[in-house]
Amino acid sequence: MRENGRFGVFGGAYVPEILYHVLEELEAAFLDAQNDASFQAELALLLRDYAGRPTPLYRCRNLCADTRVRLYLKREDLLHGGAHKTNQVLGQGLLAKRMGKRRLIAETGAGQHGVATALVGALLGMTTRIYMGAKDAERQAANVFRMQMLGAEVVRVDAGSRTLKDAINEALRDWSQHYADTHYLLGTAAGAHPFPTMVRDFQKVIGAEIKRQMLSAEGRLPDAVIACVGGGSNAIGAFHAFVPDADVALIGVEPAGRGLDTEHHGATLQKGRPGVLHGAHTYVLQDAHGQVQESWSISAGLDYPGVGPEHVHLMQSGRARYVGVTDDMALDAFVALSRQEGIIPALESAHALAFAMQMAQAATRETVLVVNLSGRGDKDLDTVSQALKEREVGP
Amino acid sequence: MIGHRYAEMFARTDAENRGAFIPFLVVGDPTPELFLAAAQGLIDAGADALELGIPFSDPTADGPVVQAAVNRALAAGVTPGDCFALIAQLRRQNSAVPVGILTYANAVFQQPFDVYFQRVFAAGIDAVLTADLPIAEADAYAAQAEQCGVCPVFIAPPDAPDEALRRIAQRSRGYTYVVSRSGVTGCNAHLTGDFRATIARLKAAGAVRPVVGFGIGEPSHVAQVVQAGAAGAISGSRVVDMVHQVFLQRGDLRVALSPFVEKMKRVTKREPNVWKE
Numbered sequence: 001m002r003e004n005g006r007f008g009v010f011g012g013a014y015v016p017e018i019l020y021h022v023l024e025e026l027e028a029a030f031l032d033a034q035n036d037a038s039f040q041a042e043l044a045l046l047l048r049d050y051a052g053r054p055t056p057l058y059r060c061r062n063l064c065a066d067t068r069v070r071l072y073l074k075r076e077d078l079l080h081g082g083a084h085k086t087n088q089v090l091g092q093g094l095l096a097k098r099m100g101k102r103r104l105i106a107e108t109g110a111g112q113h114g115v116a117t118a119l120v121g122a123l124l125g126m127t128t129r130i131y132m133g134a135k136d137a138e139r140q141a142a143n144v145f146r147m148q149m150l151g152a153e154v155v156r157v158d159a160g161s162r163t164l165k166d167a168i169n170e171a172l173r174d175w176s177q178h179y180a181d182t183h184y185l186l187g188t189a190a191g192a193h194p195f196p197t198m199v200r201d202f203q204k205v206i207g208a209e210i211k212r213q214m215l216s217a218e219g220r221l222p223d224a225v226i227a228c229v230g231g232g233s234n235a236i237g238a239f240h241a242f243v244p245d246a247d248v249a250l251i252g253v254e255p256a257g258r259g260l261d262t263e264h265h266g267a268t269l270q271k272g273r274p275g276v277l278h279g280a281h282t283y284v285l286q287d288a289h290g291q292v293q294e295s296w297s298i299s300a301g302l303d304y305p306g307v308g309p310e311h312v313h314l315m316q317s318g319r320a321r322y323v324g325v326t327d328d329m330a331l332d333a334f335v336a337l338s339r340q341e342g343i344i345p346a347l348e349s350a351h352a353l354a355f356a357m358q359m360a361q362a363a364t365r366e367t368v369l370v371v372n373l374s375g376r377g378d379k380d381l382d383t384v385s386q387a388l389k390e391r392e393v394g395p
Numbered sequence: 396m397i398g399h400r401y402a403e404m405f406a407r408t409d410a411e412n413r414g415a416f417i418p419f420l421v422v423g424d425p426t427p428e429l430f431l432a433a434a435q436g437l438i439d440a441g442a443d444a445l446e447l448g449i450p451f452s453d454p455t456a457d458g459p460v461v462q463a464a465v466n467r468a469l470a471a472g473v474t475p476g477d478c479f480a481l482i483a484q485l486r487r488q489n490s491a492v493p494v495g496i497l498t499y500a501n502a503v504f505q506q507p508f509d510v511y512f513q514r515v516f517a518a519g520i521d522a523v524l525t526a527d528l529p530i531a532e533a534d535a536y537a538a539q540a541e542q543c544g545v546c547p548v549f550i551a552p553p554d555a556p557d558e559a560l561r562r563i564a565q566r567s568r569g570y571t572y573v574v575s576r577s578g579v580t581g582c583n584a585h586l587t588g589d590f591r592a593t594i595a596r597l598k599a600a601g602a603v604r605p606v607v608g609f610g611i612g613e614p615s616h617v618a619q620v621v622q623a624g625a626a627g628a629i630s631g632s633r634v635v636d637m638v639h640q641v642f643l644q645r646g647d648l649r650v651a652l653s654p655f656v657e658k659m660k661r662v663t664k665r666e667p668n669v670w671k672e
Contacts, residue, residue, distance in 0.1 A: 001531070014500045014531055016456045016576060018552035019560065159462060165453065172455045177578030276500035276527065278452065289474040291452040292506040317623035 001027055005193025007313035013192040015279045020170070022179040027194040028377060029099045030049040034201070039094060046090045050123070051080045053205065057213035057370070062340040069360035070278035072222070073373040074210050074238065075351075083204060083375030084234045085116035089185060091202035093120035096183035103127040107171045109136055109164035109230070110301030111143025113187030113376055118152035120185075128152040131170045133163035136300045143379050161294035164230075164304045168278050188231025192279025194308040196236075197310050203237025204262075210370055211241045220369055224249035224359070228351040229322065230266065230302035232311045234374035241360040243319060252311060253351045255297035256324030266295035268307040269315050269322040277306040299347035299380070299385060320350065329354040331387055334377060346375030347383065396571035398546040398603075400493035400521050404443055405570075405604055405626055414663040415443035415627030416617065416656065417606060419497070419632040421464035422447050423473030423644060427481055430468075433638045434485055436648040440656035444493035445485075446608075449478050451499040456526040458581030460632035464639065475502055477641050479518040481568035486519025495522035495548060495569065503528070510534055512543035521570040530562045538567045548572050551593050551605070560593075564602035571602045573625065576611045581632045582612030591623040598624070618662040630659065 001024055005011045018220040033039040047053040055078050060071040078085035096104060104126050108114030114130040121128030130147050134156040137144050147154050160166040168191070175184040207225070214222055225242055227235035229252040241249040257265035265271065268283050275284035277292060285293045285305035295305040314320035325333075330347055333354035338344045345353060349372070356371045371395050377384070396402070408415045418437045423430050434445060448454075448461065449450075450468040457465070467655040482494060487671045496515070503511055515523055523545055527534060546569030551560060553576065563571065576588030587610075594605045604626035611617060612633030633643050634655075641651045645651055 013529065014527045014532060015529060016552075017529045017550045017555065017563070018574065020531060021552075021556055024556075148478070156616065160452065169453050169455050173458070173579045178454070226509065255604070274504070276504050278455075279527070281504070286501070290502050291469065292501070343402055385412070 001193060001291060002031060002074060003197070004029065005197065007196070007310040008282050008316060009010040010309035010312045011193055011196060012281050013279055014276045014281060015192050016176060022175070023192055023194065025099065029249050030194055030198050034100060041100065042231045043091055043094055045163055047087065047205065051086045051090060052078065054209045057210060057217065059194055059217065060341055063336060066327060067360040068363045068365060069361060069367045069369050070355060071371045072214070072321065072368070073343070074206060074370060076206060076234065076372060076374045077343070077349065077376035081112070081116045081119055082378065083112040083116065084188060084203065084237060084309065084370035085113045087205060087237070088199050088202035088233065089120040092183065092198070096126065097124050097184065099183065101126070101181055101183040103178065104185050105115065105129045105131065105171050105174050105182055107131045107164060107166070107167035108187065109133070109282050109303055110299065111136070111140040111379060114152070114154070115143055115150065116146045117185050118147040118150035121152060121272065122150050129174070130154045131157050131167040133160040133161070133167045135156045139378055139383055142298055153281045157184055157328070163294070163300070165292065165306070172278070181310065184268065188233040189229040189236045189310065190278065190280060190282065190306055196310055199233050200240060200310065203233050204240040204310040206234065206237040206372060207239060207241030210238060214370065221245055221248050222368045222370045224251055224368045225351045225372070226253060226356050227253045228253045228348045228374065229269070229301060229307065229311060230255070230304045230348065231306070232308035234372050236308060236310055238372040239314070239320060250320035250350040251355065252320055252322040253325050253355045254322055254325045255351060256300040257296040257298070259326060260324045263343050264296035265324065266303050267324045268296045268305060269311060270324055272305070280306070280309045282309040284310050293336055298330060298383065299344065299351065301348040302351065306313065323355055325351040325354045327387070331384065333357055334384055343375055346377045347380045349374045397541060398543050400491060400519060401444070401569040403567060404493050406646065408443060410563060410627070412527035412667055414621035414665060415606065416660045416663055417444045417629045418442050418656070419446040419448065419629055419631035420638065421449060421450055421468050422481055423468035423469040423471055423491050424464040424635065425639065426471045427473060427477060431481060435488065435653045437490050438489050440653040441490070441629065441660055443445060444495065446631070447482060447494060447496050449475055449496055449498040449502055451502055452558060454499065456579055458579040458632060460471065460636050461580050464635045474611065478652055479514055482520055483518040493521045493569070494519065495524060496520055497524050497526060500525050500527045503536070504616065505507040505524060509570060512540050512545045515545050516543050520545065522548045524548040524572055530559055530566060535568065536649055541568065550574055551597055553577060553589055553593060560596055561600050564597050564600035565587050567603055570604045570606045570626065571597055573597070573605045573607045575607050575611055575620065578609070580609055582610055586610050586616040586619050590625070594624045605622060613664045615641065616657050617659050621663050621665050
């Protein structure tokens with residue numbers, strides 16, 4: 001590798017030997033493309049005209065209006081594809097094309113990354129196969145059909161916990177056989193080097209735009225940037241531009257599921273410990289013997305027992321802090337934003353929103369908060385309807 | 396001496412002008428007791444060495460057959476500590492047979508490397524191959540293994556760049572693991588892949604004996620890799636599946652294993668070996 005791929009001691013490339021050299025090729029192609037003006041121009045054009053960048057920074061008119069917080073939403077939900085995922089699949093898709101690959105494979109949890117990969121596969125004329133945990137395919141049926149409509153083959157993975165981690169395992173197995181003509185379009189800033197760096201660099205446009213838009217709207221930087229963390233790509237994309245700005249709090253919100261003191265959560269940074277998962281030395285939810293545990297979240301996109309290694313470093317260095325939001329709190333925020341602003345957020349993003357709402361209630365001085373509204377919630381309507389019925393407070 | 400059991404085993408197969416046959420099992424599959432019976436059955440049937448998988452929840456280098464075996468062992472509650480105890484028990488009854496383990500990085504990273512390899516050595520294990528630890532990440536790991544008297548074994552894949560292959564050749568002790576082809580563990584009807592070229596490159600780089608694994612389930616596959624210059628063949632999924640079928644049908648392990656091991660060994664004859672280390 002040309003770069004060491006570490007964030008503090010975390011990161012690295014812990015993959016079978018056969019894939020290490022595939023990752024070296026990918027790193028080389030990525031670094032070359034970063035310095036290639038024509039690649040960057042094509043990506044910028046697609047981000048603008050195909051995906052719809054820049055996305056707006058919207059100040060909520062009603063939500064938190066009775067608090068001392070001015071709450072801004074970075075509207076990644078308005079991006080083509082319905083989530084921030086489109087930013088980086090365009091980058092990786094162009095890279096795959098540049099490397100001469102003809103086939104894309106990807107894992108998906110909520111289906112958002114699968115949809116994004118399927119659309120870039122259609123756009124670039126590449127064969128696309130999406131691995132999806134069978135449990136996720138059930139709870140995100142609408143996205144399965146969207147992927148198929150976009151021409152992708154969706155493979156349901158029945159192994160293990162039948163969720164995102166098992167889909168990644170299966171994609172890695174596919175890649176170790178078909179690497180010659182296939183690019184593994186990993187969906188988050190986790191896994192082996194160069195993925196955490198590459199995905200962050202394709203997502204950092206989010207934070208760069210927030211900064212510009214906030215300076216224009218408020219004439220100053222926000223007090224905090226808040227984003228949900230599963231693997232951590234929307235969060236690292238939103239945080240990156242603000243890392244040098246020590247006065248801007250960076251807050252990652254992990255899924256606390258049924259509670260951090262239960263076994264049903266996906267709060268890897270808060271409840272995990274160091275290990276190696278999917279190619280990275282990072283925090284992992286695991287038992288005393290090092291078997292990776294099944295995570296839990298109402299939100300399929302946050303249901304992952306690992307996390308991007310850069311977040312571990314941001315946590316350990318104290319630059320970012322990580323908190324938990326339960327399924328119930330996320331549901332309340334989902335309903336609140338829908339009712340009060342006419343915006344239906346993804347359940348993932350509702351976690352970040354819920355924490356911002358909590359901060360707003362507690363705020364004793366004028367405060368400017370930005371929530372990265374990483375995706376829209378159409379895909380979650382069945383899940384939410386079911387959950388609200390179970391709470392007997394249906395809409 | 397580090398790797399002495401492998402050295403002695405290869406000296407014997409050399410003297411007999413044949414390659415080694417090395418079956419693979421997942422430790423604790425389907426239960427600790429039945430695993431011990433299967434492992435002892437393979438040794439008694441004439442296996443030259445054993446390769447034993449430590450069950451890990453996310454075995455990304457393994458195909459469906461080994462995954463299923465891992466799941467059975469994990470469902471039986473088998474922990475890495477249990478694995479070491481089971482292997483130590485095998486070792487007490489079999490002082491000469493080389494035993495290597497196949498594990499994943501997360502299991503190794505649970506403790507400092509020195510603590511890990513001391514446990515490995517104490518269990519009577521000769522070699523460790525960590526499936527998701529490439530040579531580029533393995534400097535401290537390999538040094539610590541050697542210091543504890545355990546052979547670090549690395550995988551030589553097809554198409555490895557020269558520099559990586561050179562380091563794999565330099566760092567591996569006991570034997571070098573050549574994967575026959577790309578992809579994960581598991582058998583097809585035909586053995587494909589350019590392992591002959593990898594073996595030749597390893598030889599040029601001064602590696603310890605190359606043993607070929609992945610996709611070896613038939614005597615013809617064993618014959619193919621031995622003819623290509625390998626010092627031995629590792630058969631995993633086929634053995635795991637066969638043992639599982641015997642258990643399912645409540646068959647007699649010895650009746651099933653002896654003819655199989657004999658059949659696989661019969662085709663390991665070759666020209667006198669010219670591998671020099």
